[in-house]
Amino acid sequence: xxxxxxxxxxxxxxxxxxxxxxxxxxxxxxxxxxxxxxxxxxxxxxxxxxxxxxxxxxxxxxxxxxxxxxxxxxxxxxxxxxxxxxxxxxxxxxxxxxxxxxxxxxxxxxxxxxxxxxxxxxxxxxxxxxxxxxxxxxxxxxxxxxxxxxxxxxxxxxxxxxxxxxxxxxxxxxxxxxxxxxxxxxxxxxxxxxxxxxxxxxxxxxxxxxxxxxxxxxxxxxxxxxxxxxxxxxxxxxxxxxxxxxxxxxxxxxxxxxxxxxxxxxxxxxxxxxxxxxxxxxxxxxxxxxxxxxxxxxxxxxxxxxxxxxxxxxxxxxxxxxxxxxxxxxx
Ligand SMILES: [Zn+2]
Numbered sequence: 001x002x003x004x005x006x007x008x009x010x011x012x013x014x015x016x017x018x019x020x021x022x023x024x025x026x027x028x029x030x031x032x033x034x035x036x037x038x039x040x041x042x043x044x045x046x047x048x049x050x051x052x053x054x055x056x057x058x059x060x061x062x063x064x065x066x067x068x069x070x071x072x073x074x075x076x077x078x079x080x081x082x083x084x085x086x087x088x089x090x091x092x093x094x095x096x097x098x099x100x101x102x103x104x105x106x107x108x109x110x111x112x113x114x115x116x117x118x119x120x121x122x123x124x125x126x127x128x129x130x131x132x133x134x135x136x137x138x139x140x141x142x143x144x145x146x147x148x149x150x151x152x153x154x155x156x157x158x159x160x161x162x163x164x165x166x167x168x169x170x171x172x173x174x175x176x177x178x179x180x181x182x183x184x185x186x187x188x189x190x191x192x193x194x195x196x197x198x199x200x201x202x203x204x205x206x207x208x209x210x211x212x213x214x215x216x217x218x219x220x221x222x223x224x225x226x227x228x229x230x231x232x233x234x235x236x237x238x239x240x241x242x243x244x245x246x247x248x249x250x251x252x253x254x255x256x257x258x259x260x261x262x263x264x265x266x267x268x269x270x271x272x273x274x275x276x277x278x279x280x281x282x283x284x285x286x287x288x289x290x291x292x293x294x295x296x297x298x299x300x301x302x303x304x305x306x307x308x309x310x311x312x313x314x315x316x317x318x319x320x321x322x323x324x325x326x327x328x329x330x331x
Contacts, residue, residue, distance in 0.1 A: 009050035010078065013069065015182065015202075016054040021169045025058045026066070028167075034059060034116070036142035037166035039124070041155045044173065046203045048151045051171065052120045053077060055149055056085055060114055073114060084114040087122065094126035100134040107138060107146045118147045125152035132159045139165040173200030176271065183209070190214045196271035197253045213247045221255045222278045224319075225262075225286070228326070234319045241315050248311065252298055258282075263291045290329045297321045 016022050021040055028034050040055065042048045057067030057074045060082070067074050076082040088103065089095050103119055111117040124132070139148070139162060148166070152158055155168065174182070176195050179202060183191035188209045198205040208214055224237045244251045258279070261270040265283040272279060286294075301314050 009053060010069075011186065012047065012050040012202075013054065013067070015047065015174065015178070016051055016067075018178075019051060019171055021051055021055060021171050022058065024167075024169050025055055029058065029066070034147060035167045036146060037139055037148040037150065037162075039150045039152060039155065039158060039163060039166045039168045040171065041152050041168060042171035043153050044171070044201045044203050045153060046206060047171065047174075048153070049122065052122065052149050052151050056082075056118045056120060056147075059116055059118060059147060082114065082118075084111040084117045085120070086118070087120045089122065094123050095121055095131055097128065097131045097134060100127070100131045104134065104138050108143050111145055116145050116147050117143075118149065120149045120151070122151050123153070124150035125154045125157035129159065132162055136161055136165070174202060175200060179205055192272060192274060193218055193254070196257050197250065208250070211247065211250070213244055213250065217244075217251060217254050218258065218272055218275055221251065221258045222275060222282065224255070225258065225282055225322075226278070228319060228322055231320070231323065234316060234323070237319055238312065238315050241319075242312060248315070249302065249305065252302060256295055256298055259286070259291045259295055262286050263288050285326070287329060290325050293325045293329070294322055297325075 025034075025038075038055070040048060040052055042051070054067050057069070057077050060073035060077065061067045062071045062073060069075070069078065073082065077085055086103070086106070088099050090099070103121070107117065107119065109117075121127075121135075135148075136159065142148075150158070150162075150166065155163070155170075179198060179200055180191050180195035182202070183195055183205060188194065188205075190209075193214055194205045194208045198208060220240060224240065227233060228237055241248060241251055257271055258275075261272055261275075261279050262282045263286075264270060265276075265279055270276065270279065297318060301318050304314060305311060
């Protein structure tokens with residue numbers, strides 16, 4: 001795990017240094033009030049895994065400007081050689097009761113070469129109620145110098161009794177610019193498109209970066225919005241959208257993003273800067289009212305798609321709705 005963490009997560013250190021989680025642990029550290037348990041909560045699993053390690057470094061780092069990545073504790077954590085840091089689950093996706101039993105026993109043994117003994121318990125929200133309850137007893141009367149770092153994507157799945165005994169730190173999604181800059185720095189093609197539809201979630205963005213359909217998707221969306229002018233065009237564009245197969249949802253999300261850009265064409269906030277010219281042209285066709293109606297249609301269709309309805313029928317209907325809006329609300 002250590003090597004994996006080193007290779008994949010060390011690049012995220014700059015994002016961590018700007019994170020809320022980092023700022024909060026520094027406050028506790030400077031006040032010499034490290035809590036015995038923290039819950040790090042985020043919908044972004046890649047960030048969360050990385051941040052949990054940096055968080056442990058923050059607790060142990062001996063330098064100003066922690067995590068410095070160069071002092072002995074930072075280096076040990078980075079390379080997986082810190083004997084007083086344990087990361088669970090070792091193999092399974094979620095913690096099992098047996099893991100918690102081992103952790104509870106181990107936590108009463110004093111740290112060997114650090115001030116703190118740290119346990120990172122990943123995906124704690126996936127742990128059973130029985131397992132969570134087992135840890136609860138230890139959190140009620142924590143051994144000295146032990147810090148539990150629990151990570152979760154759904155805080156509601158963590159027992160209230162655990163939450164009330166831990167300090168809960170939420171990490172917000174990255175800003176679009178921050179995510180886009182990160183993707184660009186790391187040579188991800190289509191960084192602008194990916195960051196625009198990932199809602200600031202690096203995990204989603206990385207999944208999309210492996211998707212060949214990302215390339216050209218904005219052009220296809222613009223093609224539909226521009227070229228759909230009569231019912232004769234429906235078959236052509238319907239086939240185009242259906243060719244995205246399992247990525248149809250992704251196509252529709254991009255469409256909503258492009259429509260929002262059209263609505264705010266003169267703002268500096270638009271997502272698809274490299275398509276500004278086409279978006280300006282579309283803003284001559286689509287008014288804010290039209291966009292509002294189309295986005296509502298797409299959203300309601302999206303909900304129906306979850307129930308495995310006839311997708312072809314839904315796409316045809318959506319295109320008809322766009323045509324109707326275009327015709328009725330002509331600018
Ligand atoms: Zn350090």
